[in-house]
Amino acid sequence: MERTELATLYREYIACLNRQDWASLDRYVAGDVEHNGRQLGVAGYQAMLENDFETIPDLRFNIQLLVVDPLTEPTNDAPCLASRLAFDCHPKATFLGLAIDGKRVLFAENVFYTFRDGKIAHVWSVIDKSAIEAQL
């Protein structure tokens, strides 16, 4: 897969999330997708995202930095992409174990994806919890 093609695919995936278009999710996500080491499959992945939008009604994914690598080191030969996502939102109650209660919070998620056959196979995500705590 070419670099530009992979970047475009990822932008389409993010647009799919932002319009909560769950019927299209399996165009971008592999049937046996894993998230932080847990095999969720498409249904479990969708459930996780639906829960995110339930917790954060004004959730919106914004790509701040995109690093695209058709090759990946050191051991993985799958295409790989890393994205820094920026969030500016109002979680309505508890988020990451923190009582937000509708307060506005700004934070980032640094997330890695590996692809197989043009779909997301593995996701390694870290959310900046310390940044949220500093705003409470």
Place this chain on the structure above:
Amino acid sequence: MERTELATLYREYIACLNRQDWASLDRYVAGDVEHNGRQLGVAGYQAMLENDFETIPDLRFNIQLLVVDPLTEPTNDAPCLASRLAFDCHPKATFLGLAIDGKRVLFAENVFYTFRDGKIAHVWSVIDKSAIEAQL
């Protein structure tokens, strides 16, 4: 800069950190380096790292996943690299506001770097605090 050259440069930087070779740090880090939006400069960056090794005597940086992109989207035209670093260590007292007290913890850092003139200019780092909390 070529992809392989950038990856090699980054591996050398990580080796420099692991041997705490502060005299060589400015080969890899720009004079006005910023970390999570704060301009530290090389001296401030070194002080941050020295403090990390003071807090975590057995600190070792292990590259788990490396994504290398000589081009960067959407707005930045600098070479960019993203790394998932794995840690297996024993912080001796408090780390990220958590009382670790010498317990073994495993966690990841998902970190982005932009380069200028072959040196790290900006670092955007997120440490998986939730993963550490789950081990306490």
